[in-house]
Amino acid sequence: MSSTKYDVLGIGNAIFDVLVKTDEAFLAQQQMTKGSMALIDEARAASIYDAMGPATTMSGGSAANTIVGVAGFGARAAYVGKVKNDEIGRLYTHDIRAAQVAFDTPPASDGPATGCSYILVTPDGERTMNTYLGAAQDLTPADIDAEQIAAAGIVYLEGYLWDPASAKQAFLKASEIAHGAGRKVALTLSDSFCVDRYRDEFLDLMRKGTVDIVFANESELHSLYQTADFDTALGALRKDIGFGVVTRSEKGCIVATKDGVTPVPASPIKELVDTTGAGDLFAAGFLFGLVRGASHTDAGRLGALAAAEVIQHVGARPQVSLKQLAQDRGLPV
Amino acid sequence: MSSTKYDVLGIGNAIFDVLVKTDEAFLAQQQMTKGSMALIDEARAASIYDAMGPATTMSGGSAANTIVGVAGFGARAAYVGKVKNDEIGRLYTHDIRAAQVAFDTPPASDGPATGCSYILVTPDGERTMNTYLGAAQDLTPADIDAEQIAAAGIVYLEGYLWDPASAKQAFLKASEIAHGAGRKVALTLSDSFCVDRYRDEFLDLMRKGTVDIVFANESELHSLYQTADFDTALGALRKDIGFGVVTRSEKGCIVATKDGVTPVPASPIKELVDTTGAGDLFAAGFLFGLVRGASHTDAGRLGALAAAEVIQHVGARPQVSLKQLAQDRGLPV
Numbered sequence: 001m002s003s004t005k006y007d008v009l010g011i012g013n014a015i016f017d018v019l020v021k022t023d024e025a026f027l028a029q030q031q032m033t034k035g036s037m038a039l040i041d042e043a044r045a046a047s048i049y050d051a052m053g054p055a056t057t058m059s060g061g062s063a064a065n066t067i068v069g070v071a072g073f074g075a076r077a078a079y080v081g082k083v084k085n086d087e088i089g090r091l092y093t094h095d096i097r098a099a100q101v102a103f104d105t106p107p108a109s110d111g112p113a114t115g116c117s118y119i120l121v122t123p124d125g126e127r128t129m130n131t132y133l134g135a136a137q138d139l140t141p142a143d144i145d146a147e148q149i150a151a152a153g154i155v156y157l158e159g160y161l162w163d164p165a166s167a168k169q170a171f172l173k174a175s176e177i178a179h180g181a182g183r184k185v186a187l188t189l190s191d192s193f194c195v196d197r198y199r200d201e202f203l204d205l206m207r208k209g210t211v212d213i214v215f216a217n218e219s220e221l222h223s224l225y226q227t228a229d230f231d232t233a234l235g236a237l238r239k240d241i242g243f244g245v246v247t248r249s250e251k252g253c254i255v256a257t258k259d260g261v262t263p264v265p266a267s268p269i270k271e272l273v274d275t276t277g278a279g280d281l282f283a284a285g286f287l288f289g290l291v292r293g294a295s296h297t298d299a300g301r302l303g304a305l306a307a308a309e310v311i312q313h314v315g316a317r318p319q320v321s322l323k324q325l326a327q328d329r330g331l332p333v
Numbered sequence: 334m335s336s337t338k339y340d341v342l343g344i345g346n347a348i349f350d351v352l353v354k355t356d357e358a359f360l361a362q363q364q365m366t367k368g369s370m371a372l373i374d375e376a377r378a379a380s381i382y383d384a385m386g387p388a389t390t391m392s393g394g395s396a397a398n399t400i401v402g403v404a405g406f407g408a409r410a411a412y413v414g415k416v417k418n419d420e421i422g423r424l425y426t427h428d429i430r431a432a433q434v435a436f437d438t439p440p441a442s443d444g445p446a447t448g449c450s451y452i453l454v455t456p457d458g459e460r461t462m463n464t465y466l467g468a469a470q471d472l473t474p475a476d477i478d479a480e481q482i483a484a485a486g487i488v489y490l491e492g493y494l495w496d497p498a499s500a501k502q503a504f505l506k507a508s509e510i511a512h513g514a515g516r517k518v519a520l521t522l523s524d525s526f527c528v529d530r531y532r533d534e535f536l537d538l539m540r541k542g543t544v545d546i547v548f549a550n551e552s553e554l555h556s557l558y559q560t561a562d563f564d565t566a567l568g569a570l571r572k573d574i575g576f577g578v579v580t581r582s583e584k585g586c587i588v589a590t591k592d593g594v595t596p597v598p599a600s601p602i603k604e605l606v607d608t609t610g611a612g613d614l615f616a617a618g619f620l621f622g623l624v625r626g627a628s629h630t631d632a633g634r635l636g637a638l639a640a641a642e643v644i645q646h647v648g649a650r651p652q653v654s655l656k657q658l659a660q661d662r663g664l665p666v
Contacts, residue, residue, distance in 0.1 A: 021652060054401070054428040054650055057390045068387070087420040087446075095387040113420075314652075317387055319354060 002151075002181070006102065007075040007291040009152035011144075011174055012063025013136035013160050013167070014081030014105075016088045016116040018055045019276065019314055024122055026052070032120065035219075037129040037191045039163060040118075045132040048118045058315045059095035060117060061136075062190060063158040065277045065316045068099040069284025069306050072322035074333055075291050078102040078152060080143060080174075084135040089114040095317070105143050108135045125272035125311065137164040141173045149174050150181035154287060157211070159190035162198045175210045186213035188283055192223040199224060206240045213243040213290075215283050221246055234261070245300075247282050252304060255296040264300025267308035277316025281306040285322070294332045302331055335484075335514070339435065340408040340624040342485035344477075344507055345396025346469035346493050346500070347414030347438075349421045349449040351388045352460075352609065352647055359385070360453060360461055367455070368552075370462040370524045372496060378465040381451045391648045392428035393450060394469075395523060396491040398610045398649045401432040402617025402639050405655035407666055408624050411435040411485060413476060413507075417468040422447040428650070438476050441468045458605035458644065470497040474506045482507050483514035487620060490544070492523035495531045508543050519546035521616055525556040532557060539573045546576040546623075548616050554579055567594070578633075580615050585637060588629040597633025600641035610649025614639040618655070627665045635664055 027034055030048060040048065064079055071077040079096055083089035085107040092114060096103045115134030121127050139161075149155060155178040161167040175185045187205065189195050195202060195216075202224065205211045214237070216224065225233040234256060237244045244256040252265040285306035289299025306322055313319050326333045360367055363381060373381065397412055404410040412429055416422035418440040425447060429436045448467030454460050472494075482488060488511040494500040508518045520538065522528050528535060528549075535557065538544045547570070549557065558566040570577045570589060577589040585598040618639035622632025638658060642651050659666045 049427060052431065054392065054431045055424070056648060057424065059387065091388070091390065094382060098385065098387045314646075315389060319647075 004153040005076065005151035006078045006153065008067065008070045008154045008156055008287050009078040009080065009149060010063035010067035010156040011080040011161065011171065012061050012158040013115060013133060013139070013164065014064060014083045014092060015061040015131060015136060016057065016092055016114055017060030017119055017276070017316060018049070018057050018116055019119045019121060019274070020053045020055045022053065022120045022122060027120060027122065027128055032128050032130065034122070034128050035126050036193050037131055037160070038193070040130045040132050042132060045116070045118065045130070048130055052118060052120070056314055058317060059092045060277070060316050062160055062188065062280050063156055064096060065280035066156060066284045066287070067101050068096060068317055069281045069322060070288050071100045072318050073285065073288040073302070073326060074323040075288050078148060080105050082108060082135050082139040082143065083114040084108045084111065086113055088116065089135065104145070105139070108138050111135060111138055119276055121274045121276065121314065125275050127274060127276040133164055136167070138166070139164060139170055140166040141169045144170050144173045144177070146177050149177040150183070152178070152183060153291060154184045154186055156186045156283070156287060158188050159194050159198065159202065162194065162201065172210065184212045185210065186215065186287065187211040188215040188279065189220040189224065192219040195220050195223040203240060211241070213245070214241045215245050215247070215279070215286070217247045217279055245286055247279055253282065253300050255300055262296045262300070264297055264304065267301070267304040269308050269312055271312060273312050274314045275311050277310045278307045280316060281310040281318065289332070292332050298332055302326060305329060305331065337486040338409065338484035339411045339486065341400065341403045341487045341489055341620050342411040342413065342482060343396035343400035343489040344413040344494065344504065345394050345491040346448060346466060346497065347397060347416045347425060348394040348464060348469060349390065349425055349447055350393030350452055350609070350649060351382070351390050351449055352452045352454060352607070353386045353388045355386065355453045355455060357455055360455065365453065365461050365463065366526070367461050368459050369526050370464055370493070371526070373463045373465050375465060378449070378451065378463070381463055385451060385453070389647055391650060392425045393610070393649050395493055395521065395613050396489055397429060398613035399489060399617045399620070400434050401429060401650055402614045402655060403621050404433045405651050406618065406621040406635070406659060407656040408621050411481060413438050415441060415468050415472040415476065416447040417441045417444065419446055421449065422468065437478070441471050444468060444471055452609055454607045454609065454647065458608050460607060460609040466497055469500070471499070472497060472503050473499040474502045477503050477506045477510070479510050482510040483516070485511070485516060486624060487517045487519055489519045489616070489620060491521050492527050492531065492535065495527065495534065505543065517545045518543065519548065519620065520544040521548040521612065522553040522557065525552040528553050528556040536573060544574070546578070547574045548578050548580070548612070548619070550580045550612055578619055580612055586615065586633050588633055595629045595633070597630055597637065600634070600637040602641050602645055604645060606645050607647045608644050610643045611640045613649055614643040614651065622665070625665050631665055635659060638662060638664065
């Protein structure tokens with residue numbers, strides 16, 4: 001197996017986040033399902049934006065957040081995702097490159113605007129996302145550079161990629177190239193409603209070995225196996241995939257392999273401000289741990305540390321050096 | 334005097350803030366003067382942006398921040414400022430209207446892009462601003478609606494308006510209309526380097542009664558009177574203007590009138606995160622106090638409260654209800 005140019009390469013929907021603090025009444029009035037990611041069209045996007053308060057904006061996108069986190073720990077990282085060549089797309093491109101992530105996907109020169117997500121954060125810190133995919137719909141297999149994919153130790157894909165029609169093909173192409181080069185492919189299930197939309201296909205990806213590692217939170221796991229019983233769902237996961245990581249918010253995570261199950265506690269926090277990016281940053285720390293050859297426990301701790309950082313401020317991108325944070329805690333970097 | 338439609342109307346440079354946490358070395362390398370606002374051209378803007386890290390973006394602009402704060406306390410507020418009809422300009426327009434501020438200045442359809450400020454925040458919480466005025470350069474007297482100005486109890490102007498050539502004329506026109514309608518005109522001196530650029534003109538505005546109330550921080554006051562002695566500067570201010578408010582960071586503020594000098598303490602904070610908007614939000618609280626007929630001490634407390642809120646998070650717009658905050662402290666709202 002040749003040496004790698006990147007430790008982790010992520011592929012995802014490139015989405016600009018428009019974050020606003022709101023109350024439960026607004027979610028009810030807008031008929032939003034709290035905690036979920038809903039896909040919205042342009043008209044609905046305009047209607048939500050009109051109704052919502054002043055926003056803080058920043059680059060987002062699930063896999064992009066993860067990859068920025070991986071780079072923040074000091075690993076070599078790359079991202080593939082589609083923006084438009086518009087003002088927001090240029091902000092997006094700046095932010096991911098400024099985070100030391102290689103990002104070379106050509107922006108769309110026409111078609112819909114750079115995608116964005118209207119993220120409502122309630123006083124309990126929970127986030128509810130409304131995503132207009134925009135230019136992210138136009139990610140195609142042509143955006144997958146075989147040489148770049150083959151040069152990445154781990155290819156990380158988000159389940160949300162199943163939403164835009166052609167991105168799914170890009171996903172499958174990337175997985176094939178990665179495996180052909182002897183690399184690993186990781187997938188996050190993204191959202192319980194996303195799992196509900198693509199349950200059979202996701203199970204297929206796992207059972208056929210298209211993906212080697214799966215990240216899921218509890219509600220995604222329950223949705224995947226359509227059971228309310230955690231142990232039943234975890235058992236089913238262990239049959240379907242050699243390496244699963246299940247996050248359980250303040251209860252920490254469980255690393256589940258054929259050999260056994262390792263629980264890892266969550267990292268303590270002072271104040272929960274905004275859960276946006278919690279799962280994304282957990283995956284960042286965990287993947288970084290894998291890259292460095294850390295134990296499952298230490299990988300889980302790195303994930304918990306990054307998740308704890310991101311939920312204590314508004315937005316899904318880390319505000320401090322994750323490398324420094326890990327060093328301060330005596331974790332491997 | 335007819336009744337008012339707005340309690341406070343602000344006029345300023347409409348600027349989109351691009352905030353990034355950085356270190357002292359970056360400021361040194363970029364030859365920036367810490368704590369100042371430097372005007373930059375498009376080429377310098379591109380060069381700083383290329384060099385700086387991933388950003389958090391949100392609407393800003395000094396007078397706009399103040400006006401959003403005034404509205405946040407529950408007063409009737411309006412803003413006049415120039416953006417372009419581009420993506421950033423539309424974000425800007427959304428944010429100020431969503432804050433319940435009347436904003437009707439027609440956006441520019443051609444010319445430079447919506448203005449932005451690259452704001453570097455160092456670990457000590459100090460902010461250093463680099464402002465590309467963009468479309469804000471094109472605010473002209475034609476953007477001043479006489480009827481709207483005359484309907485505002487207080488017209489609030491920022492010293493930064495002296496930078497774009499035609500905005501100065503808009504400023505003078507607004508002051509004349511306001512005084513013709515029996516209203517008050519307030520001015521913030523904005524920045525010590527701005528004072529240095531326009532010292533004589535600012536003194537003229539005060540001495541000729543073009544403005545009735547002046548807000549300044551210590552360094553602006555020292556710059557205005559070119560003295561390092563605070564009491565000398567304060568004495569000079571009291572001769573030049575009937576109503577001056579001097580902010581002194583953690584030492585609180587001083588309300589200086591012909592009748593006397595009232596010191597008001599600062600509001601306690603848990604953690605200084607980012608001073609961006611501190612002076613703007615102080616002015617918001619103080620102006621709101623004046624509008625409500627509060628004592629100078631209570632107006633100072635309202636200012637201190639709003640400033641304390643805004644310096645404990647990234648960005649210059651309040652993240653909580655200032656009205657609620659004031660109610661919780663037993664201050665008049």
